Amino acid sequence: MTNKRIYLAPMVGRTDKHFRMLVRILSKNINLYTEMITCDAFLNTDRQAYQVKKNEHPITIQLAGTDPNKFAKCSEIAEVNGYDEINLNIGCPSNKVIKGEFGAILMDYPEKVSKCVKEIKKSCSLPISIKTRLGLGYDKNLNRLKKLIDMTKDSGCTNFIIHARNAILGKLSPKKNRTVPELRYEDVLYIKKTYPDLKIILNGGISTLDDIKKNIKDYDGIMIGRKIYDEPMFLLELEKELFDMNKTTSIKKLVYTYKSYIDEEIKNGENKYYMLRHLYNIYYKTEYSKKWKHLLSSIIQGKSNIENLLNFTVVCDEEKIHTNS
Ligand SMILES: Cc1cc2nc3c(=O)[nH]c(=O)nc-3n(C[C@H](O)[C@H](O)[C@H](O)COP(=O)(O)O)c2cc1C
The missing domain is CATH 3.20.20.70 (Aldolase class I)
Structure with missing residues (x-):
């Protein structure tokens, strides 16, 4: 500490x-x-x-x-x-x-x-x-x-x-x-x-x-x-x-909280690109990084729905649980 x-x-x-x-x-x-x-x-x-x-x-x-x-x-x-x-x-x-x-x-x-x-x-x-x-x-x-x-x-x-x-x-x-x-x-x-x-x-x-x-x-x-x-x-x-913070957050919780923030800011007229771009590196050095970046790019280009961010983190968590069990 x-x-x-x-x-x-x-x-x-x-x-x-x-x-x-x-x-x-x-x-x-x-x-x-x-x-x-x-x-x-x-x-x-x-x-x-x-x-x-x-x-x-x-x-x-x-x-x-x-x-x-x-x-x-x-x-x-x-x-x-x-x-x-x-x-x-x-x-x-x-x-x-x-x-x-x-x-x-x-x-x-x-x-x-x-x-x-x-x-x-x-x-x-x-x-x-x-x-x-x-x-x-x-x-x-x-x-x-x-x-x-x-x-x-x-x-x-x-x-x-x-x-x-x-x-x-x-x-x-x-x-x-x-x-x-x-x-x-x-x-x-x-x-x-x-x-x-x-x-x-x-x-x-x-x-x-x-x-x-x-x-x-x-x-x-x-x-x-x-x-x-x-x-x-x-x-x-x-x-x-x-x-000494024992209770830190997870990627899933981070994305959930940040996505709620994005939703609010979009209502205030903010461009989603300026918020989504900061998420590119959160799966840095993991097997999910490439797919995550691809998803973010397609949301920014309007080809995919922003809700898919949450689905992605849930699937990653499930995969991890299966791999560890
Ligand atoms: C993209 C980028 C923009 C930066 N802009 C500023 C700035 O606005 N003001 C500043 O004092 N330093 C700026 N820096 C320098 C950083 O504050 C820091 O001094 C430098 O990156 C060294 O620290 P680091 O090795 O931990 O990155 C910038 C660095 C980067 C990479």
Whole structure:
């Protein structure tokens, strides 16, 4: 049993409100994150999808931008909407982000980030966190990161999520920036030891329970992205092993609950595709995976009825019982 937090990593196109619902059915303990949203988008578009639901707590909103006043305005709204924490994205390596001067490039402008933190602090009472990288380019020196931490902690940031890699800007795609730069957990550990009073959360490449168990004692939490999206049922292992939750759900119950959610959302005008797509990986690495994906695709294309999701899980359960008896 741990009192440390496990965080769902923010992932654009993945950790939307529907996926967060799926994750929450599987795990009561994980700290949810929204996808990154720019301050401009948050201020100027319909914020319906950013209303926090009761069962989403604890949940952090991740904002991106460079304008302290816009950050302040967004944070004020986020607090009213029920978020538990404001996170600043200082780690995104996409080219679009570089042009807009936000994301990882801001590691080179710690005074700007510090000003944003100061304004957020004035506008709301929520904890503030920064998600960042170890450094930029091929430079393994940690001075850039330390300067960012020094300046922003003095402005009121208390939590730092460190993706244990550098960001290589302008040369690698965002996807490659999540695999090519070397993982350096030892450098994140050095940062934790240098700042024992700050909350330091390790992120990057965590993909087994052993990885979590090995590292969690050294940090204030662990953040996991791709492993959870690629294999959502991993969350059940996590609930059992880390949080002593004996009564976890099953695929059948998960699909039943999520399908009720889909039915309600369809009535509210949501497109079923955006909800069904998150179910693709729930039979990951099992003999049922291929048929399940095929069924989902045919439901999305309107060739099969959504009720067949439930039938599928019942048949799988029966087959399993017969095989085991
Ligand atoms: C599809 C995708 C989208 C992502 N979008 C974001 C994002 O919006 N904000 C962010 O800070 N990181 C984003 N990331 C990076 C993850 O949050 C995380 O730092 C990275 O995947 C490393 O963790 P992992 O090895 O556990 O996946 C994204 C990653 C993926 C795979």
